[in-house]
Amino acid sequence: MSSPCDPEYAPAGDVGAALMLIDSRLRAVHDGRTQPDGEQEQLIDQITASMGxxxxxxVLDGACTLIFMYMKWLRTAYERHDKDVIECVVPHLVATMRMMPRSIRPETIPTMAGLVVAAGTGLSPSLWRKQYGDWTKEEMNPLEATAFLLAEHINRITDDREFASRMITQALASAYE
Known part of the structure; x- marks a missing residue:
């Protein structure tokens, strides 16, 4: 039976812009920077200001699409080893977010875990979230962190710092062809 949260009903959003934001954060962390440099932050601010x-x-829908695609890849990877993706990913994600109280408010963590569970069970994270109203400003950092942490998880599993970004870039390129 089809669900109203089925991905076929969800907008993909601006996956390219969402990927650019996540990839820039990944690169900053791997370069040893805990904060984006001023030039990078200015570029991100200009891009987001021009969007309206x-x-x-x-971009929010694009970030949810990234979460869906990352969880789909992780589900396949864990199933190959007879493991459950929810059991393996969600506790790690929640524990990591709990260690980030300055940027991630505790009350947003259940929503982010819900997005990951929705994606891990084959539902659209953005449609799942829309059931509960509009996004809040307080959810923006946690949403970005969720996509970032999933990408980093994939990169660690594959032992390739750029695997998650490359996977999405290749998927986008093949979709355009």
């Missing part, structure tokens, strides 16, 4: 409300919503 619809563009920002499109």
């Amino acid at each position: 409300p619809r563009g920002a919503e499109s």
Whole structure:
């Protein structure tokens, strides 16, 4: 039976812009920077300012698409080893977010875990979230952190710092062809 949260009903959003944000954070961490440099932060601010409300919503949908694609890949990887993706990913994600109280408010963690569970069970994270109303400002950092942590998890599993970003880039390229 089809669900109203089925990915076929979800907008993909601006996956490219969402990937750019996540990839820039990944590169900053791997370069040993805990904070983005001023030039990078200015570029991100210019891009987000130029988007307007619809563009920002499109990037939110794009981030949810990233979460869905990352969880789909992780589900396949864990199933090959007879493991459950929810059991392996969610506790790590929640524990990591709990260690980030300055940027991730505790009350947002259940929503982010819900996004990951939705994606891990084959549902659209953005449609799952829309059931509960509009995104809040307090959810923006946790949403970015969720996509970032999933990408980093994939990169660690594959022992390749750029695997998650390359996987999405290749998927986008093949979709355009």
